[in-house]
Amino acid sequence: MRAPTRGRLDLVLVDAAAGVIVATEIESGLRRIEQLIGWHREKAEALPSSPIWPDLVVEGRPATIHRLLILRSTRETRATATEVVATLRAAYPAAQRDVLAALAGREPWPGAGLLWVSLRGNRVSFDPRVRP
Numbered sequence: 699m700r701a702p703t704r705g706r707l708d709l710v711l712v713d714a715a716a717g718v719i720v721a722t723e724i725e726s727g728l729r730r731i732e733q734l735i736g737w738h739r740e741k742a743e744a745l746p747s748s749p750i751w752p753d754l755v756v757e758g759r760p761a762t763i764h765r766l767l768i769l770r771s772t773r774e775t776r777a778t779a780t781e782v783v784a785t786l787r788a789a790y791p792a793a794q795r796d797v798l799a800a801l802a803g804r805e806p807w808p809g810a811g812l813l814w815v816s817l818r819g820n821r822v823s824f825d826p827r828v829r830p
Contacts, residue, residue, distance in 0.1 A: 702771050705737065705741065706741070707721050707722060707723065707741050707742070707745075708753065709722035709724065709729045710722065710745070710750075710753075711766070711801075712754050713807075714731050714754065714755060714756050714759075714761075715756065716806070716807075717755070717756070717759050717760055717761040717762055718761070718762060718764065718806075718807045719745065719754055719755075719761050719763045719764070720763075720765070720766050720807065721738070721741060721742035721745060721763055721765050721766070721786075722766040722767075722768060723738045723741075723766070723767050724763075724768045724770075725766070725767065725768070725769055725770070726770040726775075727770070727772075727774065727775060727778075728769065728774075728778040728779060728782070731734070731778075731782050731785060731786070732785065732791065734787045735785070738765055739765065739769065742763050742764075742765050743763070745747055746763075747809045754763070759778055759823060762807075764807050764809055764810055764811075764814075765790070765810040765811075766797065766810070766811055766813065767790055767811075767812045767813070768788075768812075768813045768814075769813070769814050769815070769816055770814075770815055770816075770817060771814040771815060771816045771825040772818040782828075786812060789810065790811050790812035791809060791810060791811075792808035792809045792810060792811030792812075793808070794811065794812065794813055794824070794826065795826070796808035796811065797811035797812075797813055798813070798824060805817070814826075
């Protein structure tokens with residue numbers, strides 16, 4: 699039976715050998731922050747009931763599901779993040795540098811994290827200046 703959730707995850711990153719699954723949401727704005735965090739958590743928790751779950755895990759090996767929120771760095775999202783900094787830090791406590799190191803394969807996954815990205819034309823880059 700599939701657990702009820704609202705919507706779908708934008709991206710699921712998998713390191714089956716390490717038993718790491720990262721449920722990723724990508725947002726260009728921060729509206730209804732508590733709802734966003736709650737729905738992100740629900741979607742991540744519902745992954746084991748998804749039909750794709752057997753393709754994400756190695757049978758007999760436990761898997762840990764982490765959450766990653768990727769936010770577009772704009773004047774508006776940075777201002778909103780400043781207003782709700784405690785909420786964002788509680789929901790996504792891992793430091794951006796630790797998340798980036800894990801994505802590069804240099805460190806183990808640090809837990810729920812938030813990455814800020816900047817868009818310039820068709821180029822996307824991580825924005826290390828932002829830390830709510």
